[in-house]
Structures are given as structure tokens and as C-alpha cells.
Amino acid sequence: MELRAAIEGRRSIRKFKAKEISQEIIRDILETARWAPSWGNTQLWEFYVLTGKRLDEFREANHRSFVDGQSFPLDVPMHEVWPERLKGRYGELGKMMLTTLNVKRDDKEARHRLYEDMTLLFGAPCLVVACIPRDILVEYAMLDIGLIVQTICLLAYDKGIGTCIMAMAVRNPGLLRKILSIPDDRKIAIGIAMGYPDENFPLNNFERKRVDISEYVKWVD
Numbered sequence: 001m002e003l004r005a006a007i008e009g010r011r012s013i014r015k016f017k018a019k020e021i022s023q024e025i026i027r028d029i030l031e032t033a034r035w036a037p038s039w040g041n042t043q044l045w046e047f048y049v050l051t052g053k054r055l056d057e058f059r060e061a062n063h064r065s066f067v068d069g070q071s072f073p074l075d076v077p078m079h080e081v082w083p084e085r086l087k088g089r090y091g092e093l094g095k096m097m098l099t100t101l102n103v104k105r106d107d108k109e110a111r112h113r114l115y116e117d118m119t120l121l122f123g124a125p126c127l128v129v130a131c132i133p134r135d136i137l138v139e140y141a142m143l144d145i146g147l148i149v150q151t152i153c154l155l156a157y158d159k160g161i162g163t164c165i166m167a168m169a170v171r172n173p174g175l176l177r178k179i180l181s182i183p184d185d186r187k188i189a190i191g192i193a194m195g196y197p198d199e200n201f202p203l204n205n206f207e208r209k210r211v212d213i214s215e216y217v218k219w220v221d
Contacts, residue, residue, distance in 0.1 A: 001158045010153055013162030014117070014203040016124045016195030020051070021161060026126060026194070029155045036148035039140055045148055048180040050127040058127070058179050062172055063119040075173050075187035076138060092209070100206040118168040124193035127169055128152065129176060131186040138187070145189050152192060162197035162204070165190060 026049060038044060050058060065072075082090060095105075103110040121127055130149060132141040153163040169191025170176060176188055197204050 006154050006157055010157040010163070011204070011208060012164045013124075013193075013195070013197045014122050014164060015198040015201035016122055016162065016193070017198050018123065018125070019196045020125050021194060021196070023051075025159060025161070026128075029152060029159070029161075030128075032155050033148055033151045036144075036151040038144040038147065042144070044133055044136055044141055044144055046131040046133075046186060048129040048131065048176075048182060050129065050180060051125060054179055055121075055125070055127055058175060059120050061175055062169075063116060065172055065175070066116065066119040070172075072172050072174060074167075074171065076132075076142065076170075076189050078167055089211070096206055096209075097203060100202045115168075118166065119171075121166070121169060121191075121193040122164060124164070124195040126194040128192040128194060129170065129180060129182075130189045130192070131182060132189050134185045134187050141187075142189060149190060149192060156194055160196065161194055164193040166193055167191075169193060 030047065030049075034043070097114070098105060098111070101110070101114075103114075130145050132138070132145060149165060153165065156163050167190065170188045173188045176182060177184075182188060199205070
């Protein structure tokens with residue numbers, strides 16, 4: 001696949017087919033992704049791959065804790081208050097998703113179901129959990145994680161596998177530590193849901209938007 005086609009075609013998948021990904025394919029993706037750049041070639045990342053019955057166990061417990069209204073301190077906190085300009089873009093995405101699903105803005109039940117689907121990883125048969133060392137400055141570590149996570153997603157797309165980079169997947173760090181035996185000296189950074197996309201699901205096909213580069217590129221001659 002041409003690089004530009006992969007960059008423009010990759011998107012967040014929000015419903016996956018009930019079809020397993022072979023360990024060979026996952027391993028090949030991760031083998032190639034290790035060539036992603038990192039600060040000083042430190043390659044500080046660490047990944048845990050969750051599939052099968054243990055993934056089902058995680059999915060069920062993650063969903064149950066969300067429905068029960070439980071919240072947990074994240075290893076890498078999420079930004080919650082956005083500047084108006086960025087908040088507007090975030091809100092626009094939400095509107096597009098609700099419109100695509102024919103959900104009215106005041107339909108709280110339907111919106112809650114969408115969040116429940118997130119806790120269930122949209123039915124993905126594989127979750128890749130990215131971790132960083134606890135004693136490394138988070139800002140630089142997350143830059144390196146972003147580089148390799150994007151590389152993983154592009155490589156997966158090239159093989160016909162969809163991905164969704166999900167903070168919701170790591171909302172319960174204690175549960176992940178228990179299931180994956182992640183040591184305390186690692187911070188759980190982000191999760192990547194992986195699987196074969198359900199091409200007929202509306203949220204896997206709606207038109208995405210990006211702002212013009214004039215909004216964020218400054219030229220100096």
C-alpha cells in the first residue's frame with residue numbers, strides 16, 4: 001500500500017467482526033513497528049497483547065465497573081478541560097457520530113450505550129496495551145509511544161486490520177495489571193483495539209474532517 005493512502009485511509013474502527021487475528025500477523029506487525037523512532041533510540045516502550053478468554057474476562061469486568069459507575073485513577077491522566085477552539089473540534093466529532101447513528105443529542109440512553117461499547121472495545125478480538133517506565137518523564141515517553149502506536153496502526157491497516165486507539169481501554173489500570181501481570185514500575189499509557197472492521201457499520205464509514213493547515217502551520221521566510 002502507498003504510504004499516503006495508508007495515512008489518509010486509516011481511521012478509528014468502532015465495530016469489529018468476530019474474527020480472530022492470528023498471532024503470526026500480530027507478531028509481524030509488532031516486529032516491523034519496532035523500527036519506529038524513539039528519543040536516543042531508547043525504545044522505552046513495552047507492550048502486552050491480550051486475546052482469547054483473558055480478553056473476554058477483561059472486557060466483562062471493564063464493562064461492569066463502568067455500568068456500576070466506578071472510576072479509577074489513571075496512570076497517565078487524561079486532559080479534561082480543553083481550550084474553546086479544540087473543544088469545538090471535539091464537539092463536532094461527537095455531533096457527526098451521533099448524526100451517523102441517528103441518535104438525538106438529548107438521547108442520554110443511546111449515548112451511554114456508545115460509551116458501554118467503548119468499554120467492550122467495540123468487540124475487538126485483540127487489545128495491545130502500551131506501557132512506559134514509571135521513572136521516565138511522561139511527556140517524552142508519551143511522544144515515543146505516539147510514534148510507535150501510529151506505526152502499529154498503519155501496519156495493521158496495510159494488512160486489512162482495523163484499530164482504535166483507546167483511553168477507555170486503560171481506564172481501569174488495576175484490572176489490567178492483574179490480568180496481564182504488569183509490574184508496578186510500569187505506567188499503563190494507552191490501549192489499541194485491533195480486529196477486522198465491520199465495513200457495514202455506519203461509524204466505520206462516516207466522512208471525517210481535518211482542518212486546513214493554515215490553522216496550525218506558520219511560515220517564516
